[in-house]
């Protein structure tokens with residue numbers, strides 16, 4: 001038995017994370033981080049154990065075969081190069097899997113609720129495009145992107161869910177925010193609070209030509225609630241000043 005195994009690591013053994021199956025505990029690296037032995041669904045097994053938290057958090061998804069397949073997918077467009085609908089599919093894919101994308105942490109990189117593409121689309125954006133065209137139609141305009149309809153969870157918070165059949169629609173940024181507001185109880189109709197397309201929550205209050213605005217950070221239930229609260233009190237204050245001095 002190697003030293004330093006924790007219950008959390010031992011629970012991972014035998015479990016599947018993306019394409020990895022954890023086959024055993026691999027000790028700790030020089031910085032004390034736990035390692036696990038893994039096997040990829042394609043049959044490859046790296047000789048050395050890898051960082052357990054990267055496996056669990058999805059930062060490492062496969063032996064490299066997934067990435068190779070996706071590169072092929074992205075370069076195979078069947079004569080649809082420049083097609084706006086396919087472009088939007090690719091953007092959705094990037095939000096889920098492109099770690100270099102600035103707002104990836106809000107989507108695929110969200111540690112508690114990572115957003116994914118439906119498995120049948122992960123390697124086949126042309127199939128995703130075909131689905132869209134046959135259900136909600138082609139991309140209607142330059143301002144439109146693929147929005148997740150989402151649902152309200154047991155605590156009344158809006159959850160976007162995955163990019164999968166039945167959960168998609170075309171939206172502009174303002175429609176998308178309205179959707180979130182409507183689906184999220186307590187927060188509907190909160191003027192001046194919005195989620196940008198970059199995934200950040202913004203608050204803004206304008207009064208008598210003066211403007212106050214703030215970036216509250218990446219969208220989570222918490223940042224959203226904080227923004228709502230601060231915008232409300234800020235508005236009351238600015239309006240009170242207006243009433244007193246106006």
Ligand SMILES: [Zn+2]
Pocket residue numbers: 019040041042043044062063064065066
């Ligand atoms: Zn593999």
